[in-house]
Amino acid sequence: MIPRPKPERFRLRRTMIFMSSQKPGLIKDAYIYGVDSIMLDLEDAVAENQKDAARFSLYHALKTIDYGDTEVIVRINGLDTPHWKEDIRVCVAGGADGIRIAKCESAQDVKTVEEHVLAAEREFGVEEGRTLLMAALESPKGILNAYEICSASDRMFGVAISGGDFRKCMQTKFTPDGVDMMVARGQMLIAARAAGVQCFDTVFTNLNDEEGYRAEVLQNKAMGFDGKSLINPKQIRLVHELFAPTEKEITQAEKIVRAYREQSAAGVGVFTVDGKMIDIAFIPGAERTLKLARACGLYEGDLV
Amino acid sequence: MQILKPATAGTLESSDLMVTLEPGNGGIELSLTSSVMNQYGRQIKKTVLETLERLEVKDAKVTVVDKGALDCTIKARVECAVFRANDASAENIPWGGVIV
Numbered sequence: 578m579i580p581r582p583k584p585e586r587f588r589l590r591r592t593m594i595f596m597s598s599q600k601p602g603l604i605k606d607a608y609i610y611g612v613d614s615i616m617l618d619l620e621d622a623v624a625e626n627q628k629d630a631a632r633f634s635l636y637h638a639l640k641t642i643d644y645g646d647t648e649v650i651v652r653i654n655g656l657d658t659p660h661w662k663e664d665i666r667v668c669v670a671g672g673a674d675g676i677r678i679a680k681c682e683s684a685q686d687v688k689t690v691e692e693h694v695l696a697a698e699r700e701f702g703v704e705e706g707r708t709l710l711m712a713a714l715e716s717p718k719g720i721l722n723a724y725e726i727c728s729a730s731d732r733m734f735g736v737a738i739s740g741g742d743f744r745k746c747m748q749t750k751f752t753p754d755g756v757d758m759m760v761a762r763g764q765m766l767i768a769a770r771a772a773g774v775q776c777f778d779t780v781f782t783n784l785n786d787e788e789g790y791r792a793e794v795l796q797n798k799a800m801g802f803d804g805k806s807l808i809n810p811k812q813i814r815l816v817h818e819l820f821a822p823t824e825k826e827i828t829q830a831e832k833i834v835r836a837y838r839e840q841s842a843a844g845v846g847v848f849t850v851d852g853k854m855i856d857i858a859f860i861p862g863a864e865r866t867l868k869l870a871r872a873c874g875l876y877e878g879d880l881v
Numbered sequence: 882m883q884i885l886k887p888a889t890a891g892t893l894e895s896s897d898l899m900v901t902l903e904p905g906n907g908g909i910e911l912s913l914t915s916s917v918m919n920q921y922g923r924q925i926k927k928t929v930l931e932t933l934e935r936l937e938v939k940d941a942k943v944t945v946v947d948k949g950a951l952d953c954t955i956k957a958r959v960e961c962a963v964f965r966a967n968d969a970s971a972e973n974i975p976w977g978g979v980i981v
Contacts, residue, residue: 601954602896629970630890633961636976637953663972670976701977 584648584674584709586734589872590614590775591804591820592813593650593737597622599631604638607647610810611817614648619664620655620679628660632667639671650711652677656686662693668708669697675709675734680742682718687729694732711735711777715742720761723768736769737806738762740779751782753789755796766801775803784809794819821873822866830866833859834880884941888965891950891958898947898955900929900962905940909933915947928952932959936979 593614596603599622607615617638623631635651651673653664657680668676678690687710694708710732714720720743727736738761744750749757762778769776778797781790794816797805805816822830832850837860840848847856870876884904891899898915913926925947932955933941950958960980964970974980 600894600897601950601957602894605896605951605954629965630958630961632974633890633957633964633970633980634954636980637957640981641951641953659971663974667974667976 581644581649581672581674583704583707586709586732587775588613588648589869590648590735590777592807592816593777593804594807594810594813595622595652595780597631598635598638598651599623599627601634601638604634605642608642608644610813612647612807612810612813613804614650614674615644616650616652616677616806617673618652619660620652628654632663636667636671639673648674650675650677650709652679652713653690655680656689661690665690665693666697666700669694669703670701672703673708675711677737678710678712679739680715680719681712681726681736682716683722684725684729687712687726687733691730691732706732708732709734711737711775713737713739714761714765715739716746717743717761720764723765724771727768727772727774733772733774735775735777735803736765737777738765738779739806741782743779753792755793762800762802770801776801778802778805780806780808781812782808784811791815791819817873820869821875822870824875826866827870827876830863830870831876831878831880833863834867837863882936882938882963882967884938884963884966885968886966888962890961890965891954893946893948895948896950896954898925898945898950898958900958901944902938902962902966903942903944905942907940909939909941909943911943911945913945913947915945915949917947917949924952925950925955928955929959932956933963935981936960936963938963 590613592612593616594612595616595618596607598617598619604617617635619631651668653676654660698705710730711734712726714723714736766776781793798820833855836850864881867876867881884902887903889901891897893899915922915925929945961970
């Protein structure tokens with residue numbers, strides 16, 4: 578058995594790749610791609626009559642395969658199906674880092690899952706509170722209730738929007754500029770930040786449209802997403818590349834943090850760095866840039 | 882566990898295997914074919930038989946068609962087939978009990 582370290586609620590999650598739990602060929606070597614999180618799927622990627630088989634396969638994968646630093650999340654079936662309770666039992670028993678609640682629409686959905694997770698932790702002798710949660714918002718109702726969902730549990734680390742189902746509900750289709758989901762993405766981001774959790778964008782499904790994919794990842798970054806859901810390993814590198822701070826951003830952040838510490842020690846609240854006004858409001862952003870740079874292997878200083 | 886009715890689990894995709902169970906004639910009767918028979922035949926057979934023993938299956942006709950599955954997949958497919966043969970694969974699985 579491979580003992581997994583205790584999951585971190587807030588860690589780097591730029592990329593989260595979907596893998597069907599029913600496909601041994603996929604899940605056995607999912608850790609080699611350097612993705613931040615893998616999402617072993619018990620929901621839509623598994624046919625209705627194979628839900629049982631996928632759980633056996635998932636359990637042994639979790640217990641046997643060394644995923645190293647790659648986070649292992651499991652997407653469980655929706656609360657309107659007969660499957661989700663057993664899904665939770667197998668996730669907790671197998672020691673998954675977290676559970677993704679599909680089609681989440683309310684704080685009550687999160688609390689219902691949390692209750693069963695706690696019961697499973699007790700049943701299988703897993704440390705209480707170990708199993709993290711995240712929610713997928715797939716409907717207009719989910720988006721409208723984003724804040725209560727994000728703040729429904731101390732186990733919650735983030736929310737993700739699911740484009741396919743959301744567009745279906747809204748009677749829209751994919752547009753290259755993202756205008757079809759602009760409001761929903763924005764509302765979810767605001768809710769996530771207000772609740773202090775992470776926020777992830779949906780998948781980009783056209784693997785041949787490289788330009789479109791790049792444009793969407795850049796927009797995700799500009800909007801403030803922490804990361805993106807992926808369907809293919811070849812999508813990983815671009816997100817890591819584009820989400821990494823540039824050398825210029827890192828140098829600038831370093832200067833700001835250093836100057837702030839010196840100035841505030843000397844009793845100064847507002848000052849300039851390279852001609853730009855800086856006060857305390859800039860510091861968390863600069864520190865976050867340095868932390869992200871460190872996580873990406875681009876910063877080795879001692880400021881964060 | 883007994884094999885109450887015929888049951889299968891798995892696929893013929895690469896890295897997977899297909900397990901078929903039928904009620905036996907007083908013992909385990911295993912028929913194995915594998916794409917990696919020469920290298921891993923004995924190991925696969927051992928894993929299948931150990932899994933059946935762990936689940937206390939003593940009477941079954943077992944057909945395994947392997948496509949280069951890892952041990953953890955072999956266990957998962959055999960267990961699933963046994964639970965399916967008892968109509969017991971959908972819930973309350975003894976994870977960490979006989980399923981280890």
